[in-house]
Amino acid sequence: MDVASEHSTDHDAHHGPAKGFTRWVYTTNHKDIGTMYLWLAFAMFLIGGSMAMVIRAELFQPGLQLVQPGFFNQMTTMHGLIMVFGAVMPAFVGLANWLIPMMIGAPDMALPRMNNLSFWILPFAFGLLLLTLFMDGGGPNFGWTFYAPLSTQYAPPSVTFFIFSIHLMGLSSIMGAINVIATIINMRAPGMTLMKMPLFVWTWLITAFLLLAAMPVLAGVVTMMLMDINFGTSYFSAAGGGDPVLFQHLFWFFGHPEVYIMILPAFGIISHIVPAFSRKRLFGYSSMVYATASIAILSFMVWAHHMFTVGLPLAGELFFMYATMMIAVPTGVKVFNWISTMFRGSLTLETPMLFAIAFIVLFTIGGFSGLMLAISPADFQYQDTYFVVAHFHYVLVPGAIFSIIAAAYFWLPKWCGRMYDEKLGKIHFWWSFVGLNLTFFPMHFVGLAGMPRRIPDYALQFADFNMISSIGAFIFGTAQLFFLYIVVKCILTGEKAPACPWEGAEGLEWTLPSPAPYHSFTVPPKFED
Amino acid sequence: MVELNLTKGYWLFIALYLVVPQVSADLKYNMPVGVTEVSHAVHSLHMTIFWICVAIAVIVFGVMFWSIFHHRKSRGAKAAQFHENTLVEIIWTLIPLVILVAMAVPATATLIKMYDTSDADVDIQITGYQWKWHYKYVNDDIEFFSTLSTPADQIKNEAPKDTNYLLEVDQPLVLPVGKKVRFLVTSNDVIHSWWVPDLAVKRDAIPGFINEAWTKIERSGTYRGQCAELCGKDHGFMPIVVEAKSEQEYSAWVANKQAEKEAAKQAAAASATKEWSHDELMAEGEKVYARICAACHQPTGMGIPSVFPALKGSPVATGNVQEHINIVLHGRPGTAMQAFAQQLSTTELAAVITYERNAWDNNTGDTVLPQAIQAVLDKQ
Amino acid sequence: MNHQHYYVPEQSHWPIVAAFALFFLAAGTAHTIIHGQPLLLIIGLGAIAYLFVGWFGEVIRENQAGLLDNDQVDRSFRLGMGWFIFSEVMFFAAFFGALFYIRHFSVPWLAGEGAKGISHMLWPAFEASWPVMSPPDSARFPGPEETVDPWHLPFINTLLLVSSSITLTIAHHALKKGHRAVVIAWMFVTVALGVSFLVVQGYEYHEAYTQMGLTLHAGVYGATFFILTGFHGMHVTLGTIILIVMLSRILRGHFSARRHFGFEASAWYWHFVDVVWLGLFIFVYVL
Ligand code: HEA
Ligand code: HEA
Numbered sequence A: 001m002d003v004a005s006e007h008s009t010d011h012d013a014h015h016g017p018a019k020g021f022t023r024w025v026y027t028t029n030h031k032d033i034g035t036m037y038l039w040l041a042f043a044m045f046l047i048g049g050s051m052a053m054v055i056r057a058e059l060f061q062p063g064l065q066l067v068q069p070g071f072f073n074q075m076t077t078m079h080g081l082i083m084v085f086g087a088v089m090p091a092f093v094g095l096a097n098w099l100i101p102m103m104i105g106a107p108d109m110a111l112p113r114m115n116n117l118s119f120w121i122l123p124f125a126f127g128l129l130l131l132t133l134f135m136d137g138g139g140p141n142f143g144w145t146f147y148a149p150l151s152t153q154y155a156p157p158s159v160t161f162f163i164f165s166i167h168l169m170g171l172s173s174i175m176g177a178i179n180v181i182a183t184i185i186n187m188r189a190p191g192m193t194l195m196k197m198p199l200f201v202w203t204w205l206i207t208a209f210l211l212l213a214a215m216p217v218l219a220g221v222v223t224m225m226l227m228d229i230n231f232g233t234s235y236f237s238a239a240g241g242g243d244p245v246l247f248q249h250l251f252w253f254f255g256h257p258e259v260y261i262m263i264l265p266a267f268g269i270i271s272h273i274v275p276a277f278s279r280k281r282l283f284g285y286s287s288m289v290y291a292t293a294s295i296a297i298l299s300f301m302v303w304a305h306h307m308f309t310v311g312l313p314l315a316g317e318l319f320f321m322y323a324t325m326m327i328a329v330p331t332g333v334k335v336f337n338w339i340s341t342m343f344r345g346s347l348t349l350e351t352p353m354l355f356a357i358a359f360i361v362l363f364t365i366g367g368f369s370g371l372m373l374a375i376s377p378a379d380f381q382y383q384d385t386y387f388v389v390a391h392f393h394y395v396l397v398p399g400a401i402f403s404i405i406a407a408a409y410f411w412l413p414k415w416c417g418r419m420y421d422e423k424l425g426k427i428h429f430w431w432s433f434v435g436l437n438l439t440f441f442p443m444h445f446v447g448l449a450g451m452p453r454r455i456p457d458y459a460l461q462f463a464d465f466n467m468i469s470s471i472g473a474f475i476f477g478t479a480q481l482f483f484l485y486i487v488v489k490c491i492l493t494g495e496k497a498p499a500c501p502w503e504g505a506e507g508l509e510w511t512l513p514s515p516a517p518y519h520s521f522t523v524p525p526k527f528e529d
Numbered sequence B: 001m002v003e004l005n006l007t008k009g010y011w012l013f014i015a016l017y018l019v020v021p022q023v024s025a026d027l028k029y030n031m032p033v034g035v036t037e038v039s040h041a042v043h044s045l046h047m048t049i050f051w052i053c054v055a056i057a058v059i060v061f062g063v064m065f066w067s068i069f070h071h072r073k074s075r076g077a078k079a080a081q082f083h084e085n086t087l088v089e090i091i092w093t094l095i096p097l098v099i100l101v102a103m104a105v106p107a108t109a110t111l112i113k114m115y116d117t118s119d120a121d122v123d124i125q126i127t128g129y130q131w132k133w134h135y136k137y138v139n140d141d142i143e144f145f146s147t148l149s150t151p152a153d154q155i156k157n158e159a160p161k162d163t164n165y166l167l168e169v170d171q172p173l174v175l176p177v178g179k180k181v182r183f184l185v186t187s188n189d190v191i192h193s194w195w196v197p198d199l200a201v202k203r204d205a206i207p208g209f210i211n212e213a214w215t216k217i218e219r220s221g222t223y224r225g226q227c228a229e230l231c232g233k234d235h236g237f238m239p240i241v242v243e244a245k246s247e248q249e250y251s252a253w254v255a256n257k258q259a260e261k262e263a264a265k266q267a268a269a270a271s272a273t274k275e276w277s278h279d280e281l282m283a284e285g286e287k288v289y290a291r292i293c294a295a296c297h298q299p300t301g302m303g304i305p306s307v308f309p310a311l312k313g314s315p316v317a318t319g320n321v322q323e324h325i326n327i328v329l330h331g332r333p334g335t336a337m338q339a340f341a342q343q344l345s346t347t348e349l350a351a352v353i354t355y356e357r358n359a360w361d362n363n364t365g366d367t368v369l370p371q372a373i374q375a376v377l378d379k380q
Numbered sequence C: 001m002n003h004q005h006y007y008v009p010e011q012s013h014w015p016i017v018a019a020f021a022l023f024f025l026a027a028g029t030a031h032t033i034i035h036g037q038p039l040l041l042i043i044g045l046g047a048i049a050y051l052f053v054g055w056f057g058e059v060i061r062e063n064q065a066g067l068l069d070n071d072q073v074d075r076s077f078r079l080g081m082g083w084f085i086f087s088e089v090m091f092f093a094a095f096f097g098a099l100f101y102i103r104h105f106s107v108p109w110l111a112g113e114g115a116k117g118i119s120h121m122l123w124p125a126f127e128a129s130w131p132v133m134s135p136p137d138s139a140r141f142p143g144p145e146e147t148v149d150p151w152h153l154p155f156i157n158t159l160l161l162v163s164s165s166i167t168l169t170i171a172h173h174a175l176k177k178g179h180r181a182v183v184i185a186w187m188f189v190t191v192a193l194g195v196s197f198l199v200v201q202g203y204e205y206h207e208a209y210t211q212m213g214l215t216l217h218a219g220v221y222g223a224t225f226f227i228l229t230g231f232h233g234m235h236v237t238l239g240t241i242i243l244i245v246m247l248s249r250i251l252r253g254h255f256s257a258r259r260h261f262g263f264e265a266s267a268w269y270w271h272f273v274d275v276v277w278l279g280l281f282i283f284v285y286v287l
């Protein structure tokens, strides 16, 4: 793979970033927008994380110490919402903005002004969401899954504001997804056929389809809530002929694809990092693409595995159990391919690779517990316990979050032209790794032993493991402040990075100088495989 | 421990996971084996799948760590060039598929068994309320509420916590051993979920709908569980206690319960004719208020703004008495304010209404007598 | 190596204006509903109007200046519009899905049929029918007295909307051939059909509310009826406005026979709205 002819970047000198405040507010540049997305995501991660700290502090010991049950529920709800919609999704969109144009040899995203709009909606949406905490009756207190009728007839009045903030987030995601699809389909450098696209681009293309199919359904279901609450309809009330369970079907039709929205781009990232540090091409490229597509398709047929205990008819229960179990197959293919990539490679363990290896191991553990949850009769015992909490934190924290951190270490040199401090990076890794397992592994035990989720206080037999979890959470949390320090240090005083700091890395983005020029490829490079 | 964690924290936990469940079978690290045929089946499904996953993990991570160790650049490894092989892709698609089918077979059998609610000996209708359970023995005409009995000072850390902290109730659900019991689970307000791990029964209580489940307990004893669906503020405080009794003991209990009901009826009649003084009603009312109403309207009567209205100074609690009686008897449909006509006796109702009308500076001076409540009830 | 230069617009203040406008629209609507004070909402609506005129105006100017006359840019717009319509399809799918669920699961279950028929214990008086004329708890949700006869007004509306799709297609073909006068004439007809549709629907709603007892409140039939037809009606309104804008642009001599994506996009949108109506007519009115 190389870049033919001189893609001159200097002729753009007159076209560099504007100065000051308007550079960010009025920008149409994919890198500026990507940067803003990433910082917003990090800020949200800290806010959502602080809420998790409130949860863990309250659960440090049995009994009510710090917060009242009503407020605890608001923290749980907001923590889930902010982490999912505020931290992970915007972080992936930020990475898409930064990387996709560079990886496919495009000057920018296909629809640059809309790109800026998708970003700027978010601070308003999250502002509105956070504002609900200060409204009469408090903020959303019905879990991030906001099941009706707790979230309709029995909700505090702020729920109407919550609904509109969800609408705004949905709008932003839909516009972002349209932009990604248009960019990938339309802006690839000559010679880059679909089956030669880098995997991050592939996974994002598929993720964008998921977003487009799932987010409007979420918009629809919150609209039904809005009508039930304020305009007297009875979608979710048996008294009028509706059904509270209808809410769950609609929510999870969105919600399950949503969890894959949070993991497919991560798969893409890992598929870049593992080959780079194994100095060996990714094993089974085409099967990786097919596996991703299969996961996406299956993800629309498994939603009711979150509803095994709501009393589905037996046939539905069986169908959703089988379909869910099937997802292990393509996911397994991905894991096996990564491992075969490492097999007989020439490995070095820089920070991004450490995070990537931890991703593979810990995500797989999370996948295994997912598979256990998929076994419907067993899920009767797991459902709504900390076993589920352990499952999804294993796929989300060492899954989504680790992949984002790994991506940041991997591409930071390209973004800011400077290297991070490798030693600090390794410390960050081990610090996080220990904290994370200490936090989330014991949750498997308390869950199996019978501790329900979303409770502010618990019976005595759960005490010791909860204390370990809380200690682990504080360790993990402080490690992320350390990450902030590493990134800032890198940006301000890091060593100058060469165009390609990684021996084994391939891809168009590494052919650009570091930091990447303001407009990536004004003249499309010739892509040769 | 801490030192070990720093180096191999993760593997330590794996080791714990592998060893501990075997040693202390259904103690506090693993799913309980339980006391029904179904719960045994579920437990063995759980363990089978767990071990399959462990086996896969050992192989997969084994290969991975072996590669990481032996194919290190620092050990002079040179990268090979292969990057595709259709045959292995097919193999590692098919093998997991076969494993999954092997898992699905026993799972399907267990599930079908769980769904067979036919031929039950005893029917119990279970209704979730914000934040208590109501049990109705459909065949025996017995019904009662079951509420958390852990005292507030334990929750607030003002008293030492008992062994069954948060897992104890005033009136447990009593069930016969060796009989097939069918549960008809529903809810009065939001979604709850009735869960007792030892029975491997968890069913969501959906307002307006009924879900069926069943159990056949093998051993007498006390089995504890909790509400397993977020149902609002006190979701963490609505436990379930099941007492399984031998058949004779169970029949005795039923007879006793029915006798109690008669006695209660007479007591109610007596109290209805009794001359209650204002102060007696206030004292009784304060107790009822603290037990039932304070969860929402708060001990101070201030409620929670925009969620639970304050009764202190409320236009209802200081205004028309009939309206006050009406809302307490019938609730407000579609809100958290439930109907209390069936939950409390006429005396308790009269007392709590009297209390609300005079506590927290509401000072209306009104006294509501049980007879007044009875009159309203009779009219319907 | 001669590539067309992809048009990357300069910095623009419109996105941030749009973000503000959307925020005021969202928070303002909620504020109006909860507190009954429409000030924020009015600001939001004003900002949206300003935004549409300004942002689209700018794109039109760029278009007239030939900046967008580029196959690749054109493809981006097509992809954008196409996938936007896909997301709209999914939005309606949620409401149609709810309708199917209610008809095939929740109503029969409540009336004692099917896997969860035991729920009937709670509503002994309830009988399954579609439309649901007396909901399980008729005290809280009084059912409708009558429902809309599909073969009157709705049928007329079907004819109106289907013919408007045809007239729009005629206009489009004329535009491709460069017959401007024909385009203008047929566009007038299309807009008129769209407006008549809305008038008829308004009349139907009025009758439903005042004479049939068919309201949002009338149990689950009223809910599905008004939400589905209402969202469709909002789309027709928007589509009509877009068509009026297109008409006025044609009157000003915009669009060429070769490149007129703005026009095509609005036609796509209109056809989409038409197809949704056919679904509604079948599943909401007839069946
Ligand atoms: C990134 C997010 C993410 C991902 C990737 C997954 C992946 C999976 N999840 Fe998870 N899940 C969540 C996020 C995620 N989940 C969240 C947030 C919830 C809770 C929501 C809430 O209630 O709040 C949840 C809840 C949840 C439930 C509901 C539990 C309950 O509430 O009772 C179930 C049940 O089936 C489930 C199953 C699965 C399965 C089967 C997978 C599979 O995709 C996993 C597949 C992977 C593997 C299996 C490992 C690798 C494979 C191999 C090495 C091959 C060989 C393996 C075998 C043959 C066994 N998940
Ligand atoms: C991507 C998603 C994501 C991420 C990253 C996390 C991260 C974390 N989560 Fe969360 N979680 C969810 C998604 C996520 N979670 C979801 C969807 C739910 C379900 C919600 C529901 O039930 O509705 C949930 C629920 C949930 C619960 C269950 C609550 C309950 O049932 O009541 C708990 C309990 O321990 C928890 C803990 C944590 C912790 C300790 C972290 C840590 O990893 C966080 C670490 C980060 C920081 C701490 C921030 C950085 C540090 C600072 C800002 C400085 C302050 C730090 C200190 C004082 C030490 N989460």
Ligand code: CUA
Pocket: B128, B131, B191, B192, B193, B227, B228, B229, B230, B231, B232, B234, B235, B236, B238
């Ligand atoms: Cu009842 Cu949770």
Ligand SMILES: [Cu+2]
Pocket: A255, A256, A259, A302, A303, A305, A306
């Ligand atoms: Cu899922």
